[in-house]
Ligand SMILES: Nc1ncnc2c1ncn2[C@@H]1O[C@H](COP(=O)(O)OP(=O)(O)O)[C@@H](O)[C@H]1O
């Protein structure tokens with residue numbers, strides 16, 4: 236089967252600062268990949284480059300999403316094509332309720348795909364169902380987007396958006412950080428519920444803990460802007476014991 | 490620059506390119522035979538306008554007196570706006586569709602071309618059966634210098650509500666007009682008010698009798714159509730004891746390369762226990778992206794809470810006009826009376842806005858609230874100018890002011906000029922102000938969720954304006970939300 240996401244020899248950075256140095260990664264539909272790596276290794280940068288954030292420039296290499304190059308697509312086009320990023324630091328938008336945001340987002344994506352907008356009643360039903368499944372009460376939907384949310388609530392909210400939008404590829408950037416164990420389980424349940432044969436996931440994390448709940452098919456170690464080692468779930472456990480020291484050195488010396 | 494970035498920039502360029510031509514959808518012109526007097530301002534012109542309207546002598550004298558005073562006054566220059574000198578002798582002060590020559594007609598007789606103009610603007614001038622769930626709105630439609638029709642008059646009359654054009658009110662209710670005209674905004678109040686008092690041509694008049702809750706929203710829709718013509722309308726709303734009315738005002742004009750002057754006066758009078766809610770969605774043509782053309786909107790709006798427990802609330806959404814000079818104000822004369830001002834002022838491209846309010850606390854235990862949201866984009870300039878005055882006798886006065894500015898891009902400017910004067914020690918005055926920018930991260934976040942940059946800006950700005958939008962009547966709120974998005978088109982890139 237052809238890859239859902241295929242990254243070859245990606246060199247990218249912010250303005251003139253190179254951050255990703257020849258990164259290659261391939262995810263097939265149905266697979267969950269985890270990327271682990273020390274702080275500053277470029278994990279968030281990778282997620283921004285994939286999602287098309289302004290100021291993040293690709294100087295070399297290729298990113299194919301379902302066979303189409305992402306390089307020429309605006310961020311919203313990538314979202315419409317089914318790429319979703321759960322942010323490490325979700326943004327606040329004062330005055331815009333969670334509900335309004337979800338609805339605007341869902342309908343923008345449906346319009347972008349040439350589908351009809353969802354009617355108000357169906358939307359409400361869906362939003363309630365998905366938020367309850369994530370252990371969020373209905374009040375959360377009426378609150379202003381991420382304003383005054385705790386770290387855990389923000390992360391949960393990202394997963395709610397993912398559940399509503401049902402992306403083809405979900406990139407989760409340190410969704411586990413700042414969560415207590417119960418919240419971690421709920422979020423992991425939410426993610427696991429979305430695992431599907433036609434959906435791929437890229438789970439970025441600093442700690443092995445999350446991978447106890449979301450079982451990855453492949454684990455990659457990232458250091459200094461590239462993948463330095465790949466393996467099965469056992470690699471995560473190994474890292475937990477030995478730390479990243481070895482890889483950081485290797486990458487620097489390479 | 491990455492290719493992704495290049496493609497976004499290309500999009501922005503395309504959006505900006507279509508911006509001048511398409512985004513102002515009310516920019517069309519109605520080709521219609523008009524009765525238009527030669528340009529210029531003189532006693533003769535004023536006599537002509539007054540005669541045209543078959544006005545009584547007292548009103549002509551009132552106009553002439555205003556004109557005499559105007560001639561001695563200077564155009565104000567304290568506002569944070571900059572525009573070339575207006576040649577008042579090169580303006581036309583009266584233009585009316587020929588079909589309206591013999592005065593107001595019944596709605597069935599109004600020129601179909603005028604009806605079509607209003608239907609294109611989305612303003613129903615037929616009293617058609619309204620859809621379930623939608624409230625009825627009575628409309629007075631003012632086209633250049635005349636009112637072309639007022640809907641639901643008979644139905645309103647059943648409750649004793651008078652709603653008609655100003656010219657008709659002068660004929661049919663002279664005692665009310667005489668009593669209240671100029672009683673809130675004296676004819677020499679300021680330069681533009683004096684000019685209006687001399688040459689005003691039409692406008693709306695409304696009287697709500699004691700104890701009546703007006704059964705539907707009342708509205709006036711102003712349209713400037715003719716080139717080189719000023720619009721000087723006058724609105725007078727009187728809410729008698731214990732009555733209630735919600736009044737809406739909308740405005741648009743064709744896209745023209747030359748600037749046009751709109752100098753209106755709105756007077757509100759609320760008697761004991763009466764309440765007036767006055768909402769405006771001002772969408773005059775703002776000029777093109779280089780600042781060519783557009784309306785000069787120099788308007789005096791003031792409400793008088795004349796008796797105890799009267800309440801007046803102004804809500805405005807200002808998106809249009811090349812230059813706006815406007816300060817809807819409240820005189821809190823009655824004890825326990827209250828005034829509110831909710832404002833959204835958006836400026837894009839080369840627009841200039843200087844707007845705000847004045848709350849004058851005269852009575853005891855009077856309260857006022859000011860919520861102002863200024864949004865500047867492009868190379869525009871947006872100033873909030875507010876004044877809260879507490880008279881020595883106004884014991885227990887309270888004011889709360891919140892003044893927020895949002896900047897889009899780095900070529901625009903926002904100014905806040907609050908002025909507070911409390912001459913009574915028991916006054917409690919609070920003032921909060923913030924300035925913020927739409928961050929790239931917020932935009933990216935929205936785009937990652939499928940919104941394009943303009944939808945993202947519209948969403949964020951609507952959130953920023955929420956407190957004010959919530960105060961608009963439902964029908965207006967939806968329109969206003971869309972308008973917020975449209976008027977900021979081309980502001981990101
Ligand atoms: N906007 C930026 N400008 C310059 N350098 C940046 C920027 N963002 C990140 N970096 C640098 O890029 C490297 C990778 O950062 P990041 O992708 O956030 O790492 P991680 O998510 O793995 O912790 C770090 O050295 C960081 O300082």
Ligand SMILES: [Mg+2]
Nearest residue numbers: 278279323409
């Ligand atoms: Mg990170």
